[in-house]
Amino acid sequence: MNENDKQPDGSGGPGGNPWMKSLLVWVCILLGLALFVTVLGGPSATATGNTVPYSTFLDKVNEGTVKDVTISREQIAGTLSSGEKFRTVPIADPTLVPTLREKGVTIAAQPAEGGSIWVALLYQSLPLLLFLGIAFFVIRQMQKNSGSGAMGFGKSRAKMLTQKEGRVTFADVAGIDEAREELEEIVDFLKDPTKFARLGGKIPKGALLVGSPGTGKTLLARAIAGEAGVPFFTISGSDFVEMFVGVGASRVRDMFEQAKKSAPCIVFIDEIDAVGRHRGAGLGNGNDEREQTLNQLLVEMDGFDANEGIIIIAATNRPDVLDPALLRPGRFDRRVTVPLPDIEGRLKILEVHMKKVPVAPDVDARTIARGTPGMAGADLANLVNEAALMAARLGKRLVSMAQFELAKDRVIMGTEWKSLVMTDDEKRMTAYHEAGHAVVRVHTPASDPIHKATIIPRGGALGMVVSMPERDNYSYHRDKMFADLATVMGGRVAEELIFGHEKVSSGASGDIKQATKLARAMVTQWGMSEKLGMLMYEEQQGETFLGYSQTQRHNISNETALAIDSEIRALVDGGYDKAKQVLSDNIEHLHRVAKALLEFETLTGDEIKRLVAGEDIDRDAPGAAATTVPVSGTSIPKTRRPKGPFGSPAPQGA
Incomplete structure (x- = not known):
């Protein structure tokens, strides 16, 4: 059978499910055994006639009505x-034969079956044979899943990536x-090794790709294979780890043996932190299986037996947990950081993906790139x-800018709450809250321009600016930090000015959290407090726990801790006072923006500027639709908000 005759399921025949074929074979074997036993044990079952008691048989003999008998x-x-057949079970009766001879009965004897002992053994061994057959079938299936042969557990699970379909090059990155x-x-x-060897240079044995999830580490590795045109083996770090000690090390050895046969080649290990964690760093005893696997990987990468022509590329988003021996020169010589793209990078990525989609003429990729920081x-x-x-x-036949805006809202902020019913009072409170953020942002020049404001619930908030x-922005100035503090307090201040101190809502909880984190970073990390000076009181930790980054406070006195809390309070209060001054001086602007939000639910940045300038909004005017964002809620969850200067979501309103 050639390769073309094989079925998609790998069976090599029509409809050949391997699991069903094996089950069918064992069913046939068991049926054959049952038939064999039936045939061997059949002589006694082939006798015909009515079964009569032995006493009745003797009476028939004494009456002279028995013509012949066969004794076994x-x-x-x-x-x-009369020709009627009969049969009975014999007993030890020494007078039977003389009586039969006396009555003239023809006597025949049937020899004992020599295979009866084997038949009994077969009957008794059927359950055992059935159990052994099922056990053999299950073990065979496990071996197929884990690797071919009896020693399949120790075989490498690395797969060779072919370039026949889905070839990726650097043009796709x-x-x-x-x-x-x-x-x-x-x-x-890989294309010309002699070019580097001519001057005595050696190519790095390994490259470690480090970056946040989704930045393109695996895509880069595939592009290297596509450009070089060499065999490309891919495996996950978790594929090395098993419950049996020594299996992972065996798989590492087997993987490098396969790679040596195809050298020069690339071996890509995804999520290497699953097997390359720092040895002895866990609580209690270490994981012997994982540590043995890591030791074998270290030896194969740079041990006594050099692996020439094999380049190891690994990817991880947790470089801080990797063992130092794995990162030293000679193993992973080169550490390549794959960062989140900037605005120009996002523009290029959007252009690559938009080539596969029919886009309308009104689509502006740069505008989308500007509105997706941190993606x-x-x-x-x-x-x-x-x-x-x-x-x-x-x-639609073409994808327009309206669909891109709505898709951006869904990806960044979550699904719109269509089933949420808000009362008129709640809607009015939300409108003034978001209007407070918007007016303060417009009147603080250091703030970023407004893109849109909405009071339609989406994701985890009732509204958003x-x-x-x-x-x-890669660095932030003091004036922008103070502007952000004022902007984030604008929602609470607007509620107090319009509804009174006793009627403020809990809608400012997210604002208070953001303001506190920003003020704490300004005091403890960036030296923005004149009272405490330019000293580091806290520092951000690299590792995260349950999705939250940790901070470590240095050893400080109680007086210093009180001073830190006092300075944080002073910064937040300063932002509150600035927001109150802006909104008090521009109360009419607050009313205009809030009423427009109640009417239209969503306002663009240009519309908010026109309202603040005293102009009216006319969405029915010619050309107005081109500048209007579709009605949709915007609420940025914590996990995907644009990052602010202190690593937390940038102040956006709640």
């Missing part, structure tokens, strides 16, 4: 004078140019896909 160990069968350039050197070496490449790909799905549901930075 199991039974006595015979024929009456956008937004991470620096990381791509570092890895192009590896491609050059990784996978997030942007999902955004384009969501927009295409939304356009398809609406029966979303900003759109002109560019990505």
Whole structure:
């Protein structure tokens, strides 16, 4: 049978499910055994006639009505004078034969069956044979799942990636140019090794790709394989770990043996932190299986037996937990950081994915890139896909900017709460709360421009004011920090001014949290307090627990701790006072924006600026639709908000 005759399920025949075929074979074997036993044990069952008691048989003999008998160990069968057949069970009767001879009965004897002992043994061994057959079948299936042969547990699970379909090159990788350039050197070496060996240079044995989830680490590795045109083995770090000690180390050895046969080649280990964690760092005893696997990996990468032509590329988003021996030169020589893309990188990524989607002429990729800070490449790909799905549901032939805006809201902020019913008082409170954020942001020049404001519930908030930075910010100035403190307090201040101190709501809980974190970072990490000076009182920790980053407070006195709390309070109060001054001086602007939110539910940044300038909104005017964002709620969850200067979500309103 050639390769073309094989079925998609790998059976090699029509409809050949391997599991069903094995089960059918064992059923046939058991049926054959049962038939064999039946045939061997059949002589006694082939006798015909009515069964009569032995006393009745003797009476028939004495009456002279028995014509002939056949005597065996199991039974006595015979024929009456009338031709009727009968049979009976014999007993130890020494007078039977003389009586039969006296009455003239023809006597025949049937020899004992020699195979009766084996038949009994077969009958008794049937349950055992059935159990052994099922056990053998189960073990065989386990071996197929874990590897071929009896020693399949120790075989490598690395898969060779072919380039026949889905070939990826560096042209498909956008937004991470620096990381791509570092890895192009590896491609050059694989294409022409003598170019580097001529001057005595050695290519790095391994490259560690480090970055947040979704930044394109696996895509980069596939692009290297696609550009170099060499065998590419891929495996996950968890594939090495088993419950049996020594299995992971055996799989590492087998993986490198396979790679040596295909050298030069690339071995890509995804999520290497599953097997490469720091040895002895756990609580209690270490994991012997994982540590043995790591030891074998260290030896194979840089031991006495050099593996020439094998380049190891690994990916992780937890470099802080890796063992130092794994990161030293000679193993992972090069550490390539794959960062979140900046605005230009996001623009390039969007353009790559938009080539696969028919987009309308009104789509502005740069505007989408500006409104998606903090998004990784996978997030942007999902955004384009969501927009295409939304356009398809609406029966559109092209994906317009409206669908991209709605898709961005869904990806970043969550699904709109269509089933939530708000009272008029709650709607009015929310409108003034968001209007407070918007008016303070407009009147503080250091703040980022407003993109939109909405009072439609989406995700985890009843409303939201979303900003759109002109560019990505990598450092923040003091004036912007104070502007953000004032903006984030604008919602609570607006509630107090309009509804009174006793009627404020809990809607400012997220604002208070953001303001506190920003003020704490300004005091304890950035030296923004004149009273405490430029000293580090707290520092951010690399590891996270349950999704929250940890901070470590240095050893400080009680007086210093009280001073820190006092300075944090002073900064937050300063933002509150600034927001109160802005809204008190521009109370008419607050009313105009709030009333417009109650009427339209969603306002764009340009519309808010026109309201503050004293102009009216006319959405029916020609050209107004081009600047209007579709009515949709915007509420940014914690996990995907644009990052602020202290690593937490940027103040956006609640």
